[in-house]
Amino acid sequence: MKSKQELLNENENIEIELFLQAIYMKFGYDFRNYGKAHIKRRVRHRLTVSDFNSVSELIHKLLYDHMFYQDVLQDLSITVTEMFRDPDFYLAVRKEVVALLKTYPFIKIWHAGCATGEEVYSMAILLKEEGLLKRSQIYATDFNQMALQKARNGIYPIDRIKEYTQNYQKSGGKASFSDYYSARYESVILNESLRENIVFADHNLVTDGVFGEMNMVICRNVMIYFDKELQDKVIRLFYDSLVPGGFLCLGSKESLRFASLADRFDVTTERQKIYRKKFETL
Amino acid sequence: MKYSAVVIGVSAGGMNALGKILPALPENFVLPLIIVQHVSPQSDNYMIRHFDSISKIKVKEADEKEEIIPGVAYFAPPNYHLLIEENRTFSLSTEGRVNYSRPSVDVLFESAIYAYCSGLVGIILTGANNDGSKGLKMIKDCGGLAIVQEPSSAEVSAMPEAAIKLSKVDYILKLEEIGPLLVKLSKEK
Ligand SMILES: C[S@@+](CC[C@H](N)C(=O)[O-])C[C@H]1O[C@@H](n2cnc3c(N)ncnc32)[C@H](O)[C@@H]1O
Numbered sequence: 001m002k003s004k005q006e007l008l009n010e011n012e013n014i015e016i017e018l019f020l021q022a023i024y025m026k027f028g029y030d031f032r033n034y035g036k037a038h039i040k041r042r043v044r045h046r047l048t049v050s051d052f053n054s055v056s057e058l059i060h061k062l063l064y065d066h067m068f069y070q071d072v073l074q075d076l077s078i079t080v081t082e083m084f085r086d087p088d089f090y091l092a093v094r095k096e097v098v099a100l101l102k103t104y105p106f107i108k109i110w111h112a113g114c115a116t117g118e119e120v121y122s123m124a125i126l127l128k129e130e131g132l133l134k135r136s137q138i139y140a141t142d143f144n145q146m147a148l149q150k151a152r153n154g155i156y157p158i159d160r161i162k163e164y165t166q167n168y169q170k171s172g173g174k175a176s177f178s179d180y181y182s183a184r185y186e187s188v189i190l191n192e193s194l195r196e197n198i199v200f201a202d203h204n205l206v207t208d209g210v211f212g213e214m215n216m217v218i219c220r221n222v223m224i225y226f227d228k229e230l231q232d233k234v235i236r237l238f239y240d241s242l243v244p245g246g247f248l249c250l251g252s253k254e255s256l257r258f259a260s261l262a263d264r265f266d267v268t269t270e271r272q273k274i275y276r277k278k279f280e281t282l
Numbered sequence: 283m284k285y286s287a288v289v290i291g292v293s294a295g296g297m298n299a300l301g302k303i304l305p306a307l308p309e310n311f312v313l314p315l316i317i318v319q320h321v322s323p324q325s326d327n328y329m330i331r332h333f334d335s336i337s338k339i340k341v342k343e344a345d346e347k348e349e350i351i352p353g354v355a356y357f358a359p360p361n362y363h364l365l366i367e368e369n370r371t372f373s374l375s376t377e378g379r380v381n382y383s384r385p386s387v388d389v390l391f392e393s394a395i396y397a398y399c400s401g402l403v404g405i406i407l408t409g410a411n412n413d414g415s416k417g418l419k420m421i422k423d424c425g426g427l428a429i430v431q432e433p434s435s436a437e438v439s440a441m442p443e444a445a446i447k448l449s450k451v452d453y454i455l456k457l458e459e460i461g462p463l464l465v466k467l468s469k470e471k
Contacts, residue, residue, distance in 0.1 A: 253345070
């Protein structure tokens with residue numbers, strides 16, 4: 001026999017499926033293949049914040065209050081990020097990737113799921129120090145408009161700077177981190193020159209298509225929110241977007257191990273999750 | 283079997299506390315253990331290798347999407363929340379800190395409840411904050427079993443005290459008593 005709790009949970013799971021279906025049908029955002037535990041946690045968070053008794057009430061609000069879906073989208077996307085997160089990753093890019101990028105006259109880079117932009121600017125600083133920024137075109141995409149707007153602004157709270165400076169130093173930074181921003185009251189604004197080669201754009205990894213001819217795709221801590229099936233689909237999207245020999249960089253706890261295209265990539269460093277699309281000889 | 287998994291939350295003093303519990307479990311122990319130990323974001327896996335070397339059961343860091351195997355002890359990776367899916371695989375999240383912690387005990391416990399419900403054993407050990415007490419209460423509400431380290435015997439008593447205050451726990455024990463109890467529970471039908 002199922003306990004009362006188990007029955008409640010079973011019903012709530014059904015309601016959550018309906019909720020995701022409603023978001024998809026009404027607004028086109030497809031969360032149906034996201035990890036269920038994450039979705040449930042975020043939905044329950046919304047129930048508490050907005051004081052709803054059930055997910056069904058949430059569905060009603062979603063359908064009849066045309067502004068509410070904005071809140072829901074924020075709930076379902078985790079935009080927490082930082083500059084030079086995992087400094088060893090940037091160190092590995094400097095050591096293992098930069099030399100190869102230098103052989104190209106022109107470099108195209110795609111940051112997928114760039115959130116509020118800290119990671120993109122970190123990479124721009126690295127490229128600048130390696131003399132590559134001027135010939136790079138960086139596409140920074142996310143499906144979260146609010147996060148993208150913050151990314152475009154490049155203004156961040158000053159209280160994180162100490163941590164970012166330490167990260168920067170550990171990441172192999174060659175200058176002084178303070179060269180890259182100016183402080184204003186409680187914020188810092190990153191130098192305009194870092195932004196010149198970045199295009200910020202709305203792109204949904206689940207429903208939108210390839211970005212062609214990329215030399216490097218960076219997608220860190222985005223696919224951990226997807227189920228295996230969706231991860232596989234998105235890795236195929238990256239594969240199709242990369243030139244032969246192009247690099248794919250994942251988050252430090254992600255891996256290509258379970259991906260059906262795993263054997264189409266060489267491992268540059270498993271520890272820092274940098275992979276390279278093979279030159280296929282058919 | 284009555285129980286299907288053990289979840290453990292521990293903070294300051296964990297190295298010593300888990301060093302008493304994990305080695306006490308026999309090689310043929312049948313429950314998975316899933317552990318959140320508060321550690322600094324940059325810590326390496328030294329602690330895990332240490333526990334693996336002194337325990338008879340296998341000890342490892344939980345991998346994203348990994349299937350949970352009975353008789354293995356899993357640790358949440360530093361700087362990520364660890365969640366359990368209802369299909370009994372792991373998910374990770376970079377959501378902000380919860381109770382000033384990432385990984386957070388409450389995040390693990392709450393997701394574990396949906397996967398295991400009354401088949402869950404929750405344990406709170408030494409620590410300096412109150413992470414995990416809400417999660418332990420939810421385990422109790424769901425019909426699971428709650429065990430807390432006896433505060434006076436804990437290196438830091440705040441976390442066990444907070445847990446005891448919030449819910450009617452089933453056992454308040456010294457570290458030496460926890461391993462043998464887990465062995466007994468693992469055999470209950
Ligand atoms: C945790 S952040 C990762 C930020 C950064 N890459 C890092 O590792 O620090 C995850 C980001 O993925 C975005 N995201 C989630 N699902 C997406 C999708 N289907 N398409 C595009 N972006 C998505 C979220 O909006 C969020 O900004």
